[in-house]
Amino acid sequence: METGKIATSKKAEILDKQKRYLFPNHLLYYTEPLPLERGEGLHVWDVDGNKYLDFFGGILTTSVGHNRPEVTQAVREQTEKFIHSSTLYPNEAHVNLAEKMAQLAPGRIQVSYFTTSGTDADETAVMLARQHTGNQEVIALRHGYSGRSAMGMSLTGQSSWRIGGTHILGIKHAINPYCYRCPLKLKYPSCGVACAHDVEDVIKTTTSGRIAAFLAEPIQGVGGFITPPPEYFKIVADIIRHYGGLFVSDEVQTGFGRTGEKWFGIEHWEVEPDIMTMAKGIANGFPLGNTMTRPDIAESTVGAGLTISTFGGNPVACAASLATMEVLEKEADPEHVARVGKALRAGLERLADKHPFIGDVRGMGLMQGLEFVKDRQSREPAPKAASHFMELSRKEGLLVGKGGLYGNVIRISPPLTASADDVEEALELAGKALKGVVVD
Ligand SMILES: Cc1ncc(COP(=O)(O)O)c(C=O)c1O
Structure with a gap:
């Protein structure tokens, strides 16, 4: 928002203040940054009341879920x-x-x-x-x-x-x-x-x-x-x-x-x-x-x-x-994580079978990554496709992270308390988002 304009909603006000009073080098996810307001378990809500399944956990930090009593x-x-x-x-x-x-x-x-x-x-x-x-x-x-x-x-x-x-x-x-x-x-x-x-x-x-x-x-x-x-x-x-x-x-x-x-x-x-x-x-x-x-x-x-x-x-x-x-x-001890992580990995591999721009699925437990490439032959990194997936998965109500030297790796790392049902839901949302990804 331009300096001097009056913010018309809570979201606009937060984004305005972010721009005015914080260093511009704060790295913010998404084309339109996502101000979060509250969380509970595996879910977070933005200031407009939209609900998201959080499969990044504040950069692998919310290990037992938001607002854990x-x-x-x-x-x-x-x-x-x-x-x-x-x-x-x-x-x-x-x-x-x-x-x-x-x-x-x-x-x-x-x-x-x-x-x-x-x-x-x-x-x-x-x-x-x-x-x-x-x-x-x-x-x-x-x-x-x-x-x-x-x-x-x-x-x-x-x-x-x-x-x-x-x-x-x-x-x-x-x-x-x-x-x-x-x-x-x-x-x-x-x-x-x-x-x-x-x-x-x-x-x-x-x-x-x-x-x-x-x-x-x-x-x-x-x-x-x-x-x-x-x-x-x-x-x-x-x-x-x-x-x-x-x-x-x-x-x-x-x-x-x-x-x-x-x-x-x-x-x-x-x-x-x-x-x-x-x-x-x-x-x-x-x-x-x-x-x-x-x-x-x-x-x-x-x-x-x-x-x-x-x-x-x-x-x-x-x-x-x-x-x-x-x-x-x-x-959510390591055995639980191994069990749920196995289901997550299997689901991601199934998704990779359907989408040739997923060049590699890797990681362990509840730390799983998808490396996006232009095609599997050249393995040329596809950072734009990874960013596109981030936007689309947000629209589906799923939060994931991004990384890699080339910015082309999707990082999936929910709270360790994630259940098999949470994983199932995340895979479904990710599957819907992947269908729309454009690779250029
Ligand atoms: C492996 C590793 N070491 C160190 C750090 C630095 O941690 P912090 O951001 O808490 O300073 C990070 C942060 O992402 C990390 O991933």
Whole structure:
């Protein structure tokens, strides 16, 4: 809306204020942005009262559904008691959540440092790895995403998310295990997972030969749900350790059962990480990040200098997270996610059979992606078709996400409490939307 014009509806007023008072670089989905007003379970409503089935969950964050009563209740109780403490004082919700995290985390991962976002969690991981190893350099993956701080953008392997041109030195990017678009133009399994060995090449040729860490997502999220072959991380972990580095598993998207069967994505690949980072689904939408590690690694922070997080371990966010974990354990544990995710995957594959512009269906559990291409032969990315599908599915009353370096991957990731019926409904709506997609 033009400056000076009077907004005539709530929606127009919100969009007007968005334009006037917020930075124009806020990325908004849809040609006409969608102001949301309320949510309940798997559904959200816009300010005009239109209802949508939410199969993106606020970027894989609303893990137990909108307005979940147990979470709301826990937040209400904590808010009435005590809203803020800072990390300078222990608080009950903070330590109880740390205990819960230790129960859920794999292997020897036991201790937490809570902050307020995934970016913050990744920053903390790199700081810790540097303190522990005494090394500086970090290896990340192309097509990865790690956040919006200088460090986060430097770790990120997608030019569109690396704003500003100035980046932190000492971070190198290896090729990623992107089988659909193999950077080495090979085919799995005859490739012998050659991409994993690029990590060693990168260390030998672009670093001092001693690294602090390797940081990667078990399934690349923003990159378009890129799922590695099962051997990939095992090979990489051996290389990393040989060159003195710690293995950081970024579980910001893949954590808390999202991938089905396991609580954390890296567990599928049978690698014990040294550090894990998490955020998004940890507290059903409350801002909370966490960096976890083994006690012996955490010990290296002692005497290494001072650090605080003003909002870290916020009692309200921790109470929300504890309630979220309880609901997940009771109602949407990794087995549930695997079961419902299997139905979602089967349905998406059926849809892909009907529409040749769906070049690849991939992901795990309730983290499923559709890569749109102009045709299956050329595999040329079709970002306009993906955007068209976003518009059409919105019209059908279904919200999904988008990602990928080329903007051509549809990301489907409902709250983990989604039922088989919810999946059925989403597939029906997606099926209707797909029928109208124009590929040019
Ligand atoms: C894998 C991964 N790491 C880190 C981040 C950064 O998290 P935040 O946006 O909470 O800072 C994201 C966000 O999308 C992410 O997907």
